[in-house]
Amino acid sequence: MSNEQLTERVRGIIASTQHIALEKVTLDSTFQELGIDSLDGINILFAVESEFNVNIPDDAAQNIRSVRDVVDGIAKLLDQNEGGQAAVRA
């Protein structure tokens, strides 16, 4: 999966879980700009974990405050996770 595909899927998850328009969710959007609070944040991580079949540690989760943080975090986990690509649902 390319970085662009990963970004698109993360944007889609954030837009759908938060009920906000996809075009408002850019790679550079911060959670604050999107009106995403701490509870919304863990809800997004829950959806992302399920989508990509990864586990995001609590310490890493605390530092995720933007769309880019989510994308970078998932990319790193997929790299670490041998066979992680295979686990990604088509």
Next chain:
Amino acid sequence: MNDPAAVRVAVTGVGVISALGHNASEFWEALACGRPGIAPLQSIEPGQLRFPNAAEVRNYNPADYFDEKEIGLLDRFAQFGAIAAREAIRDAAIQWTDELRENTAIVTGSCVGGQTTEDEGFVNLYRKNIPRVNPLTIPRTMENAAASRISLEYGITGPTYTISTACSSSNHAIGQAFWLVRSGVARMALAGGSEAVFSLGFLKAWEAMRVVSPDTCRPFSRDRRGLILGEGGAMLVLEPIESAQARGAKIYGEIAGFGMSSDAFHITQPSPDGAARAMRAALADARLKPEQVGYINAHGTATPANDATETTAIRKVFAGHAAKLAVSSTKSMHGHALGAAGALEAVATLLALDRSVLPPTANYTEPDPACDLDVIPNHSRSASVECALSNSFAFGGLNAVLAFRRATD
């Protein structure tokens, strides 16, 4: 009309079962030594959760307290409530009469009631495809099961009910019972709470909240990483101080006031304004000046948000006096027992006043500028304190604060 605050309410009995032991003496001994009851989780097979540690009641055998038929009727949380009530009633040396039974109230708190029973039933139904559910599931699961059990065991027939306000449940319960006694609606009250949280389904839900520490509970410490879940039960016997004195009862201290508020801010994020309003309401109800308070048993969950917010709230209420206050979180030792937390902490606060020893905040490593109070790090302190507060702030923004006064000779 008589002044409702004219009746002083004494605590004449305490009972506790917790990660710190199976009775109030063991509980206090651990608190006074600053010895946490946090250890690797035993109730759940390891490797299924991101957090490995908990404050469980260890070496607990229900058969030591109940016969087999009773065990079948009582979820672990109701057992804990009944065990704590028995100790408190024994401790208060109550001489029951029919009239006293009719005029005694029972008010308990629980956040999740018999959820371990429910979880077992769901595993059988959904995973093992066993189509029949235990018919005792409903009476075991209901949040009022502990209150009802205590009523049945002692034949207590006065006002009996249960309050469920998440982590504030038992502070709300004790506060309500205090008002029932102070107003004369009840001549005596049993008040407290109990909780049993260790089922995989419920712990998975806490894991998803990302507020449970992966190691231990370090309230107010800069490196705090979240709460440690606990379980147990604690009960108090409340009665007017005049009748306690007349019968020569041991008086641990007085409940002097109760205050509550709702943040109306956010479903999970705390607000310093709501917490401050509850503390002010407790002081006003107790007719105390902030300067009379020497100790606060903090809500102190060790989440990054709670401890900083609670510090701000305490500074708002106490202003310059905050520098002279001793504040500790005993959750660092008995864990966060949710709906039982306020009851455990009420006993801790009363015993602190009674013994003139303030329990510490255990596991403390380094100061956090956002939590710049005297948090009694790691070692208890000898101090004779006139009055104390005990804070409970719940998810949902519901705050309940009790004010206590040391017994006067």
